[in-house]
Amino acid sequence: MQLHDVWFVLIAVLWTGYFFLEGFDFGVGVLTKLLARDRTEKRVLINTIGPVWDGNEVWLLTAGGATFAAFPDWYATLFSGFYLPLLIILICLIIRGVAFEYRHKRPEDRWQTNWEHAIFWTSLIPAFLWGVAFANIVRGVKIDENMEYVGSFLDLLNVYSILGGLVTLTLFTFHGAVFASLKTVGDIRDRSRKLATRLGVVTAVLALVFLGWTQVSRGDGTSLIAMVVAVLALVAALGFNLAGREGWSFALSGVTIAAAVAMLFLTLFPNVMPSSLNDAWNLTVTNASSSPYTLKIMTWCAAVATPLVLLYQGWTYWVFRKRIGTQHIVDVH
Structure with missing residues (x-):
């Protein structure tokens, strides 16, 4: 296996980590409207991801940076062709971060309600658009002989990609519901588990x-093996959720995400971005990659930095591992 193949695998791992971690906090953001009955319950849900949501986004930054450095032609074609949806995702992530930090700064009901609306929509929209983007990457888009995207935004909105967006949206929301049941106590925990069952079936x-x-x-x-693993893991996650084993259910919903992402990357390889116009114009791990020297330096940097990132993020989850409920929410106003 050559270094460009290794980096294709590593980028797949980074996207898997991002969707696993950011997936459940997107889901919790959506649940602030679907599950919470009042502002106190919304605060409980937001507090379950409060210590970790920004750390989860590190995986997105790393995946984007690794793609830029390891496969610059892939990065250039992807970000120019998918400019509008990726810009919408970026704006949503910015507003979402501001909403988490500013929602509690003032006591007025209208102020807090507006930021809660922002949390909901800026969680739902990226969860949907990531599925649209990756479905189009797998399906193939209009790339010419100069490695340039020559289609339009409307070309990205097709039945297959919209279905992909619905899958990521429902899967992340299910993942978030299981996480909420894992991190809460009392009535909200029971309702999270019931909602997770309905979401899991859809x-x-x-x-x-x-x-x-x-x-x-x-x-x-x-x-096909990856697909079977994804389906079986999702069914098992549903079963453990019904049995009240939230830890196992959350782990298996994570396996579902990992297997689904693995399947998409397996269908791509050795392409990184197929052309729907001509197979000869496909971007591949060979023609879109950086030089071997660049990939070698990146490999050494990743070998040093990755364990540190995993350690500090794992420590964060360990420190904030306890369940919370409405009884833990103090009205500071």
Whole structure:
């Protein structure tokens, strides 16, 4: 295996980590409207991700930076062709971070309500658009012989990509509901588990259609194994959720995300961004990668930095591992 193959795998791992971690806090953000009955319960849900949401976004920065350094042509084509949806995601992430920090700064009901609306929509929109983006990458987009995207924004809105967006939205919301039941106590925990069951059934149906479509159109034996793992893990996560085993359910919903992302990257390889105009114009791990010397330096840097990131993020989750409930919320105003 050459270094550009290694970095393709590493980028897949980074996106898996991002969707696993940011996925549940997107889901919790959506649940502030779907699950919480009052402002106190909204504060409980937000507090479950309060210590970790910004750390989860490190995985996105790292995935984007690694793509820029390891596969500059892939990065250039992706970010120019998907400029509008990625810009919308970026704006949502900025507003979302501000909303988390500013929501409690003033006691007025209107002030807090507006920021709570912002948390909901800036969690829902990126959760949907990430699925649209990755579905288009797998499906193939209009790339010419100069490695340039020549399509329009509307070309990105097709049945397959919209289905992919619905899958990520429902899967992340299910993941968030399981996380909420894992991190809370009392009535909100019970309602989180019940909502997770309903969301899981919808997610299973959508995911089976989307992954099956992907397998039929672009898959092979290896991607089929990943698809089977994703489906079985989701079914098992539903079963453990019904049994009240939130820890196992959360772990298995994470396995579902990891297996689904693995399947998408397996259907891509050795391409990184297929062209729907001509297979000869596909961006591949070979023609879109940096020089071997650049990849070698990046590998050494990753070997030093990655364990440190994992350690400090793991420590954060350990420190804030306890459950919380409405009884822990103090009205500071």
